[in-house]
Amino acid sequence: MKERFIHKDFHTNSLSQIQTINEILDEYKAQGFDLSLRQLYYQLVVRNYIPNTKGSYKNLGNLLRNARLAGLVDWSMIVDRSRSQIIQPYWRNPKDILDDVVSWFQINPWENQPVHMEVMIEKDALSGILIPVTRQQGIYFTATIGYPSISILHRMSKRLLRYLDEGKDIYILHMADHDPSGIDMTRDLADRLEMFTGFPVTVERLALTSTQIERYDPPENPVKLKDTRANTYIEEYGYSSWELDALEPRVLAELVNNFVDEHRDEDLWQETL
Incomplete structure (x- = not known):
């Protein structure tokens, strides 16, 4: 409006x-x-x-x-996803809240799947694009501002251990900038999840990758030389960096949907639904 x-x-x-x-x-x-x-x-x-x-x-x-x-x-x-508001819900009477609870109920379609997937993204500002996608797919979504805190990873690891105990394969789909810190975040995420769980956890770098940069040709930015990881990055990728925000929302959504669809058992999925 x-x-x-x-x-x-x-x-x-x-x-x-x-x-x-x-x-x-x-x-x-x-x-x-x-x-x-x-x-x-x-x-x-x-x-x-x-x-x-x-x-x-x-x-x-x-x-x-x-x-x-x-x-x-x-x-x-135009949305500002960097700031959020928490609104206390209210109901007119007990019947209204019971009606809402009934509408919220749904069977977990991942219950019998041999895999467990979650999406983690470096930028909270992109949550509005991916939350609807992960909600539709029924998978966990975590947004951070830069590197995830140990509190987030500790809580996440407790959840992953339950699925590892059930014999499920774990896939953490990571999305971050293609810059010195963004590239390192994927490695760091895998290392710290293994430390907390005691098991190797598959962290799939879903975006931003060199292949996607070649395909979608997003605008490039100079590497921030003050980043302590800049030298290692420059040796492999040169002096250019790219932001995740530069990919179209449609592409971000497709990356998640395509990976999830390819790795879940569709027959089991339809049986549960």
Whole structure:
């Protein structure tokens, strides 16, 4: 919904860019996705509307803020997933809460599967893209900001041990930036889960990979040389890095869905449903 709170006169170039922004937002709304500021920025870069620079990102943020306040861009189509609100649920009477509980009930379709899968993503800002996917697939989803804390991994390992005791194969699908820390996170995740569980745990780097970079050609960024892992990264990949946000939401969703569909027993799945 577009709501106007201020009056502002925009330059012709700004109005043209706002029109392009709305076209991109409408395109993704039709696919069932909303975008963060960072994702919108990369879509504009990929389509050669703006250069991939810090100044461009800052200018886009300012333009988008003013355009929304002036009623030119739908408020609901740009989301800030870096901040969350917790709302206390209320019901009018006991019957309403019982009705809700009944609607929440569903049989676990993974109960008889020989595998257990979970998705972990480096960026909480992309949760809005992947939570609907993992919810539909019925698998655990964990979002972190950078490296996962030991508290998250300890709690996760307790859960994994139950499935290991049942003889299930474990797959942790990891998604992170292709930069010095993002690449190292996948190794670190596997090492620390093995430490906590006492067993090797398969951590599949689902994204971002060199193959995906070649295929989708996302905008590149210079490696942050202050990162203590930069030298090791540069030896193997060079001086360029890429952000997970640059992949289209559709691609992120497909990566998860395709891996899950390929590794579960479809006959058992249909029997449970």
